[in-house]
Amino acid sequence: MTFAEPDPPQEPLRVSILSQGSYLIASIHTALNDSQLTRFQRDLIDRIGRDRARGVVIDVAALDVLDSFGSRTLRDIARAGRLRGAVTVIVGIAPDLALSMVRLGLDLDLPTALDLEEGLAHLAAATGAGVVGGAAAAGTVPR
Amino acid sequence: MTTSTTSDGRSATGEADDGQLLLPELVAHLRENRTALRREWANRITDADLLTSMTPQEVFSEATSVYDNYVGVLETGSVEALQDYARDLSERIIPRGVETEEVVGIVLLLRDVLARSLFEKYHQDFGLLNRVLDAYEPAANRIANTVAVSFVQERERVIRQQQEAIRELSTPVLQVRERLLILPIIGVLDGQRAQQLTEQLLGGIRRHRAKVVVVDVTGVPEVDAAVANHLVQTVDASRLMGAGVIITGLSSEIAQTLVRIGVDLTKMNTVGDLQGGIEEAERLLGFKVTRPTDDLR
Numbered sequence: 044m045t046f047a048e049p050d051p052p053q054e055p056l057r058v059s060i061l062s063q064g065s066y067l068i069a070s071i072h073t074a075l076n077d078s079q080l081t082r083f084q085r086d087l088i089d090r091i092g093r094d095r096a097r098g099v100v101i102d103v104a105a106l107d108v109l110d111s112f113g114s115r116t117l118r119d120i121a122r123a124g125r126l127r128g129a130v131t132v133i134v135g136i137a138p139d140l141a142l143s144m145v146r147l148g149l150d151l152d153l154p155t156a157l158d159l160e161e162g163l164a165h166l167a168a169a170t171g172a173g174v175v176g177g178a179a180a181a182g183t184v185p186r
Numbered sequence: 187m188t189t190s191t192t193s194d195g196r197s198a199t200g201e202a203d204d205g206q207l208l209l210p211e212l213v214a215h216l217r218e219n220r221t222a223l224r225r226e227w228a229n230r231i232t233d234a235d236l237l238t239s240m241t242p243q244e245v246f247s248e249a250t251s252v253y254d255n256y257v258g259v260l261e262t263g264s265v266e267a268l269q270d271y272a273r274d275l276s277e278r279i280i281p282r283g284v285e286t287e288e289v290v291g292i293v294l295l296l297r298d299v300l301a302r303s304l305f306e307k308y309h310q311d312f313g314l315l316n317r318v319l320d321a322y323e324p325a326a327n328r329i330a331n332t333v334a335v336s337f338v339q340e341r342e343r344v345i346r347q348q349q350e351a352i353r354e355l356s357t358p359v360l361q362v363r364e365r366l367l368i369l370p371i372i373g374v375l376d377g378q379r380a381q382q383l384t385e386q387l388l389g390g391i392r393r394h395r396a397k398v399v400v401v402d403v404t405g406v407p408e409v410d411a412a413v414a415n416h417l418v419q420t421v422d423a424s425r426l427m428g429a430g431v432i433i434t435g436l437s438s439e440i441a442q443t444l445v446r447i448g449v450d451l452t453k454m455n456t457v458g459d460l461q462g463g464i465e466e467a468e469r470l471l472g473f474k475v476t477r478p479t480d481d482l483r
Binding site: 133134136137138140141142144145146150151155156157158161 | 384385388389391396419422424426428429
């Protein structure tokens with residue numbers, strides 16, 4: 044029996060990817076630099092295939108900045124995920140982050156929802172599955 | 187400034203040509219005639235129709251405090267206590283509608299009353315009177331200045347406070363149904379209010395877990411390009427937070443202005459009036475409002 048190498052102690056957990064039914068919940072806990080973002084992108088898209096996920100919630104509630112690379116990475120994850128059969132929704136964008144993204148002209152062009160619960164409800168509506176918690180009239184707001 | 191002991195004998199002979207020595211004598215004189223002088227002052231205030239919003243008793247009691255503070259400043263040369271008192275007094279009288287000119291007026295009246303009493307006391311010795319006035323005038327001016335400035339500062343503080351309160355009230359965020367907020371905006375939307383609107387809106391979305399927000403601008407007389415763009419940004423930011431915004435009540439003038447200045451509102455969901463906006467929001471949220479029919483009642 045072998046144990047996985049534990050993470051080096053100086054490297055705290057920055058992203059967690061949890062599986063919930065046919066969905067993946069990816070939470071970003073701290074600001075990520077470009078290489079960490081790229082690694083996150085690779086890991087998440089790998090997991091979509093491995094777990095046969097039909098939906099992905101990316102929770103960015105802990106972020107107070109998101110630059111153009113960050114938003115492009117999120118968009119790329121969503122597009123690549125779509126090609127592998129999963130719908131992506133971004134949740135937890137804080138008011139200040141939302142405003143600064145708009146001011147910087149960063150358009151995510153992705154479905155967004157208020158929080159995890161809303162995000163799961165959106166996925167349920169988008170993938171045609173039964174509603175997992177959340178409001179019955181779920182789904183993101185039409186544009 | 188030191189408070190040297192009053193020496194009547196020395197001053198009366200006119201030896202002292204120094205304000206430092208004359209002021210204590212002045213203070214003693216004002217203390218001695220406190221009752222008569224403040225009564226005289228209160229009468230003058232009433233005669234001049236100042237502080238009409240206060241009762242004579244109130245005027246007299248405030249006059250007494252101001253008088254004592256006044257003498258205190260002459261004695262110590264420190265205006266700090268008077269400043270505090272003037273601020274406190276202003277706080278009490280501003281809500282009753284006392285105007286700046288009234289406050290300046292009463293302070294100048296006191297200055298006048300005291301100066302007259304000095305004339306009376308020293309009128310036999312013109313040289314001494316001059317020196318007494320030399321000592322008195324700068325201190326009196328400083329006092330008048332301090333009181334007036336304190337009053338104006340207090341008033342400005344009150345105005346700022348009220349402005350804040352109005353601003354706070356001017357963009358209420360109201361929940362009308364579960365996940366549905368309305369923001370009625372009344373009055374001119376300037377840059378600062380637009381900023382505040384954004385904060386209220388985004389904060390409200392999070393607090394109420396809103397999914398749809400109806401922003402009603404029926405009460406907004408005009409919108410410029412900067413505010414319109416700010417509105418567009420706010421709508422985009424709301425969408426990032428997972429909430430849709432419906433703008434209602436765009437007047438024909440504003441609609442034409444927006445088209446003329448080329449603000450891109452194609453991404454915005456607009457409905458004619460507030461009622462229509464709420465109906466649309468209910469539809470988006472899956473609410474269905476029905477009226478009980480007659481036979482069911």
